[in-house]
Amino acid sequence: MAKSVIRRRGKSGSGREGRLALRAAGPSVNPCPPGQIGGAYRPLSEADLQGIFDTALRLLGSLGMGEVPARLADDLIRAGAQQGSAGRITFPEALVRGAIEGAAKTFTLHGRDPARSIEVGGERVYFGTGGAAVQTLDLDSGAYRPSTLSDLHDFTRLQDTLANISWFTRCCIATDVPDIYDLDVNTAYALLKNTTKPTATAFTIADHVAPIVRMFDIAAGGPGEFAKRPFVKAHISPVISPMRYGEDAVDVVFECIKHGVPVSCITAAQAGATAPATLAGFLAQSLAETLASLVMVHAIRPGFPMVFSNWPLVIDLRTGAFAGGSGETAVLNAASAQLSNWLGLPSGVAASMTDAKAIDAQYGMEKGMTSLAAALAGGNLIYESSGMTASLLGASFEGFVLDDEMHSNTYRALRGIEVSEANLAFDAICEAVLGEGHFLGGAHTLAAMERDYFYPSLANRDEPRTWQMGGAEDAWGAAKRRAQEILATHTPAYLTEAQEAQIRAEFPNIR
Template sequence: MDTQRSKRGGRKSRLAQRAAKPVIDPCPPGQIGGAYKPLTEGELSQIFDTTLALLAKLGLGEVPDRLRKDLLAVGAEEASNGRVLFPPALVEAAIDQAAKTFVLHGRDPARSVEVGGNKVYFGTGGAAVQALDIDTQAYRPSTLQDLHDFTRLQDTLANVSWFTRCCIATDVEDIYDLDINTAYALIKNTTKPTATAFTLAEHVAPIVEMFDIAAGGPGEFAKRPFVKAHISPIISPMRYGEDAVDVVYECIKHNVPMSCITAAQAGATAPAPLAGFLAQSLAETLASLVMVHAIQPGFPMIFSNWPFVIDLRTGAFAGGSGETAVLNAASAQLSNWLGLPSGVASSMTDAKAIDAQYGAEKGLTSMAAALAGGNLIYESSGMTSSLLGASFEGFVLDDEMHSNTYRALRGIEVSEDSLGFDAICEAVLGEGHFLGGQQTLEAMERDYFYPDLADRNDPKAWTDAGSVDAWTRAREKAKTILAEHHPAYLTPEQDAEIRARFNILSA
C-alpha cells in the first residue's frame, strides 16, 4: 500500500510540474544561427567581387543633389552619364565603419534586443492592406482598429522580439494622419522595440515629438530611441528614391535608427539567376550603407537585404517558395560574412487560409533564415496571402512555430552529465525504463518545449475532444488575449498631451 500511495503521489506531483510554467525556458529568443551556409567561401567572394564591380562601374542613378554632394565628398565619383560610382575603397570604408552591433531599445529596458553577430530574433514587418477577420474568417480591408489590436496581441507573444506595424490603416486617408496614428498605435499598445514608416520626411520631426512625450520630455527619445524607421531608399534596379532619401536624412538628424530595406524581385527588378540576383541586391543594400556613411559614419542601420521572388510564369509573388528560403538564407550569410547586422524576410506565405500550405511555407522559410543566422527576421509573424494579408490567428500560431525553431537552433548540449552513462546503466539494470528518473525530470523542462496549440493526442482522444484544428485553437487564444489584454503604456497625462497636439483618430 505504501508503494501504491508513493506511485500515485509521484504521478500527481509530475502532473503539477507539467502544468506549471517552466523554470528554465528551453527555447528563448536570441539563439545562435549560422550553421546553414548555402554559399561556399569562394562563392561569397565571387558574389562580393561582382557587387563591387557593379558599384564601381555601373553605380547608382537618380541621385538627389544633396546626397550626390555628400557622396562625392567621401570619395564617390561622378560618371559622364550622371550616375554616381562607388570605388571599392569607399565601399570597404563604409563596411569597416558601420555599426556592427547596437541595441534596439524597448521602452521597457527588459525588452531591448542587441542585434549583430549570429543571434537570431523573429519580428514583424509588412504593409498588409487586408486583415483576415477573426470572426468571419474572410479577408476585408485592414483598419486602424486592426493595427491597435495586432499591436496589443503581439505584446503578449514572447517570440515577437520587435514589432513593426504589420498592416496599413486603409480607413485613414490623409497620409500625415496615417503616419501619426500608426506611430501612436505602437507606443500606446506595446513597450517592445518597434518600427514604423514615414511617408514623407516632414513627418519625422512631429512624430519624434510624440515619442518625446512618451519618453518623458523634449529630447528624451533621442537618448534611447525605442522606434526605428523602415526605409527603402533604393529603387531596383540600381537607383535612389528621392523621398526615401529625404526620410533617411531626417531620421539621422533625429537619431532614429533605420532598417534600410532592399526588396528586389528576381526576374523582374533583379536577375532571375539566383547568384546574379544576390550580386545586384547586395550592391543595392551596400549603396544604402554608403549613403548612411556619407551622411553620418557608423549610424545604426540594419543591413536589410530582402530577396523577393515572383512566379516567372504569372508574375505573382512567391513568398513561400524554396527559392525565397535559400535566397534569404544566402542574404543573411553574406551580411554576416561582411560583419553587418543582418535583416532578412521569411514566413511570407502565399496561402490565404491557415492551412497545410501556410504551415509548410512558413516552416520552410523561417527555419532556413534562422539556421543561416539572420539577426532580425522580418515578416515572420502573422503575414498571409503574399504579404497582402495579416491574421490574428497567424500571430499566435507563428509564435509557437518560432519556439520550435529556437529549440532547433539551440542544438544538443553534449557533456558527461547529459550523456548519462550511469543513468543508462541504472535504468537498464533497474526499472527497465527512464520514466520518472531524476535525469528525465531534470531534462523535462530544461530541454523540451511543450506546445500549446499543436495537438499530440491520439486520433480517438482528438475526436472525443471535438476534432478541433489548430486554426480554431489559435483563434480562441487570440480572442482571449484581445478580450483581456488592454495595456496602459501611456499615462493619462501623456495621452492627453498627445491628443492635444495631434489628430488621434482612435479611442
C-alpha cells in the same frame, strides 16, 4: 510548481498521475527563448561569398547608382564617390570597404521597457514583424476585408503578449485613414499606446519625421529624450531596383539620421523582374544595392545604426505573382543572411511570407520552411515572420498566435544539442538498464524535461480518440480562440494620462 511535483513523484513513485501533473505544469524555465545562435546553415561556400561580393563591388565601381538626389550626391562625392557617366555616381572599392568597416556592427533596439530591449548583430536571431497588409483576415467571419486603424491597434496589443515577437513593426495599413500625415501619426500612436517592445514604423515623407519624433519625446519623458534611447526604428527603402535611389525615401533617411531614429534600409528586389533571375546574379545585385544604402548612411553620418536589410523577393516567372513561400525565397534569404554576417553587418532578412490565404497546410509548410532556413543561416532580425498571409497582402490574428509557437520550435532547433558528461547519460543508462528497465520518472529524465524540452500549447499531441472526445479542435480553431481571449483581456495602457493628454493636444488628428 513543477519542482514540487518532481519531489512528490520521486517519493511516491506514482506513475500516470505524476506524469500528467508534470505535463500540465510544463518547464519552469523557457528552454528556447529568443536570441538563440544561428549560422549553422551555410548555403554559400567561401568562394561563393567572395564571388558575389566581388561582383557587387564591380557593379558599384563601374555602373554605380542612378537618380542620385543632389543633396546626397554632394555628400557621397565628399566621402569619396565619383561622378560617372549618364549622371550616375560610382563607388570606388575603398569607399565601400570603408563604409563596411565604419558601420555599427552591433547596437541596441531599445524597448520603452528596458527589459524588452534586444541587441542586434553578431550571431543572435530574433523574429519580428513587418509588412503593410491592406487586408485583414477577420477574426469573426474568417473572410478578408480592408485593414483598419482598429486592426492595427488590435494587432499591436495582441503581439504585446507574444514572447517570440521581439520587436513590432506595423503589420497592416489603416485603409480607413486616407490622409498620409494622419496615417503616419496614427500608426505611430498605436505603437506607443499598445506595446513597450522595440517598434518600427514608416514615414511616408520626410516632413512627417520631426512632428512624430516630438510624439516619441512625449512618451520618452520630454524634449530630446527619445534620441537618448530610441525605441522606434524606421523602415525605409532608399534604393529602387535596379541600381538607383528613390528621392523621397532618401529624404526620409536624412531626417531620421538628423533626429536619431535608427534605420532599417530595405532592398526588396524581385528575381526575374527588377533583378536577375539567376539566384547568384540576384544576390550580387541585391548586395550591391544594400551596400549603396550603407555607403549613403556612412556619407551622412558614419557609424549611424543601420540594419543591413537585404531582402530577396521572388516572383512566379510564369505569372508574375509574388512567391513569398517558395523554396527559392528560403534559400535566397538564408544566403542573404550569410552574406551580411560574413561582412560583419547586422542582418535583416524576410521569411514566413506565406502565399496561403487560409491557415492551412500550405500556410504551415511555407512558413516553417522559410523561417527555419533564415534562422539557421543566422539572420539577426527576421522580418515579416509573424501573422502575414496572402503574399504579404493579408494579416491574420490567428496567424500571429500560431507563428509565435512556431518560433519556439525554431529557437529550440537553433539551441541544438549540448554534449557534456552529464548529458551523455552514462550513469543514467546503467541505472535504467540494471534497475527498472526504463527512464520514466528518473531524476535525469525529469531534469531534462525541465531544461531541454519545449511543450506547445496549441499543437495537439493527444491520441485521436482523446482529441475527438475533446471536440476535435484543429490548429486554426485553437489559435482563433487564443487570439480572441487575448484581445478580450489584454488592454494595456502604456501612456500615462498626462502623456495621452499632451499627445492628443498636439496631434488632434489622433483617432
